[in-house]
Amino acid sequence: MKSDLTIVGFGIIGAMIANTLSDYINDITIIYKYNDKKSASYHSFAWINAFDKSPHYYNKLNLDSMHLWHDLYKNNFVSDSEIKFGGDLRLYENSNKIDNLHKLINSENNHGIKFLEIHKAKNDENNLLLDNFNYAIESEYDGWVDTDALINKIKKKLVTKRNIKFINAEVKNAISKDNNVKYLELDDRHNTKISSEMFLFAAGFQTSKIASMLGIYLPQIISPGIVISSKPTNKVLNKYSSINLISENHIPHIHFRQNQDNQIICGIGSQDDSQFINPKEFTLNLYAELSKYVKQKIKYSGYKYGLRVMPKDGLPIIGLCENSNVYIVMTHSGVTLAPILAQIIKSEIVDKQLVSEIDFYRMKRFYK
CATH class of the missing domain: 3.30.9.10 (D-Amino Acid Oxidase, subunit A, domain 2)
Structure with a gap:
C-alpha cells in the first residue's frame, strides 16, 4: 500500500495536521491506535496556555498558537462543545x-x-x-480543549474524504534505505506494509520508539x-x-x-x-x-x-530529518501548539518553504 503521505499518530497534533494537509495532498494514510488509553491526548489536562514558558521564542510560539485557537473558535472550526475560554x-x-x-x-x-x-x-x-x-x-487568553470531542469531530470529517485512509494499528517495524523509509510494517493481522513518499511521525511518546527503528535518536525523559x-x-x-x-x-x-x-x-x-x-x-x-x-x-x-511527551531539553522537536523522507513532530505542549504546528507543517511539506521560526526546534541541536 503506497500513499503520498503517511501520518503516524492521530492525537490532537496528528488530527490538526491531517485536517490541514487533507486539502492539499492527494493521498494520505493515517496510522493510529483506536481508543489508546495511554495516549497523551487521552489523559491530558488539555490546557491552552503559555504561562512562564521559556525561552522567549518558545513563549512566543505558544502565545501565537493560543491566538490561533481563538481565531478557530471565531471561525466556527471549534465550538463550545470542544473548547472553553475564560482565562x-x-x-x-x-x-x-x-x-x-x-x-x-x-x-x-x-x-x-x-x-x-x-x-x-x-x-x-x-x-x-x-x-x-x-x-x-x-x-x-487561557482555555482548554476537549481533545476527545475535537479529534472525533475531525475524524468524522476526514473519513468522508476519498483521499484519506485510516488504519487502526501500531508500527511494528520500520525499514529504511539511504536515510529514507522504504516502508512501515504494522501489527495488524495482515502485517500490512505501508510505503509512502513522506512519513510524518506525530505519535506522542511512541515517536522516539519508532524513530529509533530508523536509527534516529530523539532524547526524551519520562513524564x-x-x-x-x-x-x-x-x-x-x-x-x-x-x-x-x-x-x-x-x-x-x-x-x-x-x-x-x-x-x-x-x-x-x-x-x-x-x-x-x-x-x-x-x-x-x-x-x-x-x-x-x-x-x-x-x-x-x-x-x-499515561506518558506525556517531554523532549530532554523541554523544547519541541520539529522538522524534516536531514536528507530523509521523515518529518518529526514531538512536543510537550501539544494541545496549545497544535494549530500553529499544522500551519508550519503545511508550509514546509506542501509549500516547500522552510520556516525559520522553528530552527530552534530542529533535531540538529542534539547532534552538535
Missing part, C-alpha cells in the same frame, strides 16, 4: 514566588497576565474555599501524567476556565477545570514521577486535596494516566 486564575498561599511573578509580568514573556486583588478573585470564584491564599494573578475526574456536580467555576492553586500542602500545586458535563478534571502542575509509583494511592490523595477547596461535596469518579 486562568492562579492563586498563591505565600509570597516566595511573587518577585519572580513581577519579573514575568514585566517581561516580554507576558501574555496577558496581571495581578488581581485577592478579594476580587475570591468573590469571582465564591464556590471555592480560598481563605489560605493571599496572592492572585489571571491569564486572560507521567495523571488526571482525576469527579462525577457530574453543580457548577463550581463562575468565571475562569481553569484554576491553579500553589500552596504549602502535601501536593503543592494542583490545577482543575470543569468540563461540559460538569465533571471536575484535576491534575498536578509539575512533572512528578511519584505519580507512577502507586497511581491509585496518588489519585486518592489528589482527590482529597481537591476536595479541600470545593465548598460542595464532590464524588470521585476515576482517573486516567
